Amino acid sequence: MHSLKLWLDRSPAAQAVMILALGTGLTALFRQGSHPLVWVVQGAFYTAVSVGFLAVQRRRAGRVTGKDPRGVADLTRRIRHREVPSDPGEREAMRRLVDDQLGKLERAGRWLPYWLGIAGLVVVGMLVLGAISGSPVFPAIFTVAVAAFCYAIFRMRRHTLALYRHMRSALEDPS
Template structure:
């Protein structure tokens, strides 16, 4: 029970603080590099890993900024929408539904070429693995092969999962209709004589008789 709560708090913390995610990613890359290619100092590997990750970090920061605007402008609101998306919970509040619709639209647009991207990643990783196998030792070749299989397998599985969640949420939002539209009010049926003119018939009163 405590372990589950601790993991949930850690997940919320990482979701709120992008710098923590990026720091852990750089440290993990540094550890893998030192494991597969031992020899260089930890500081030099850390600097090289951080330098080669600058472009990826810039892309992640830009995407995060756009998603925060779509979610209302704060990291807390983005985390709330993201957790609801992962749990498959459709928002009921009209404003929150509109923000969820914007977030889902952004992510689907950004990942519309995900299959081609996965193919490019696979080709690059296989090329690097083959190059390492031809120019380095057995340890480096086995390490790169395992890393390639693990990374590509996780990428395909995670891409399919995220795409399925996005499509399911979009279908749920579209099935319920726009959140801000009000149901049409029923008008009373027209009275006799209104079908042709569209106006109420003018009442006619009998003329009063004159006295004597």
């Protein structure tokens, strides 16, 4: 399992295969009456968009750190495991990556109340439509799903901010 996770972490081709399989499977699940070729085409479209997005992120992280994509993947793995490199060059590259990611998270946090407000409006609208139509089951399930999703986003954000702040302080400490 460890080697599979490492392979998926380092290999864009492995990520593309995984996204294609998941995209095709989910399309087949939600469009059961369609031709299987439609499933594959939509899965390929999802894969192309996802891989393009990931490539832009990797290129940006590579410019920030001065490393190739494999080096950036290694740095992010080391950040997740809270490993501080002893090599000064690696420390500097990791510090730049941590500062960049932490800055992005903090800038995105300014928009969080607005996104939560929009999600709240959608939930209230669904509940009102459910009450008017006389079928409140789906809106209630939708409300619980949106609340669970928002809670998960808050937990991930808090954990990631704590991780990057810890790494920033560990990288600034000369010992």
